[in-house]
Amino acid sequence: MSHLPGDAGRLAIEVSHLSKRFGFTLALDDVSIRLPQGNALLIVGPNGSGKSTLLKVLCGILRRPRGSLVRVLGIDPWRQRHILFSRATAAFEDYAFPELASGEDYLKFVAKLRGVPIDRNIGGLMGIEDFWSKSIRGYSSGMKRKLALAQAFVGRPELIVLDEPLVALDRQSKDQLIEVLAQRRAAGTTLVICSHILIGLERIATRMVVLVNGKMTYESDISDSSGPLEEIYRRILEST
16 A cells, blocks of 8 residues: 655644544444645445534534544544634535525635735635626526635635535536635645535545445545546445
């Protein structure tokens, strides 16, 4: 296995023996991940495989169970959530907005919470400048998706977590997002991306993890893999 880029002495993500239950359902089953800062982790798997659950544990939205270790940027995301929120951003597939606010007002609010000035170019970053001053309740699902992604780029987070970022985006917007992500990773930002759309992500990802029924069935550096990510993923699913 090749050495991941970044500072191996400084882990952005450290997960050890993480299992998570919801009643009788085992959503995550003994998952362990180590990701140095400055890398991009791609998490893939069928629906119901535990991907979003893992992301929410990493973001401190869900509590880790006893007996497991979860550290994000060196801190416990559940107990030190306020510190994590000052250093990391996230956009989930079910991201919610204040519907009566405009996109501009919402991004200004986000910038104020993070203690950074609003970048007027943030609207153009994801192609929402034409809807900048309009109420969010009039946005299409694609426009809301772009706004959720745009807020994740406000400021200079050390870590960006994205849940299905390519969903509901047209081809041009997908290419635009991948370019922005590539620029952020080149600048040293750590990325954790959960996606079932893999085209273009080989440009960004340095490591891929596959979850099936809550179990981590595959983990490898992208540089160790041969062929397109879609083909690798198909072969993994066929072998499980």
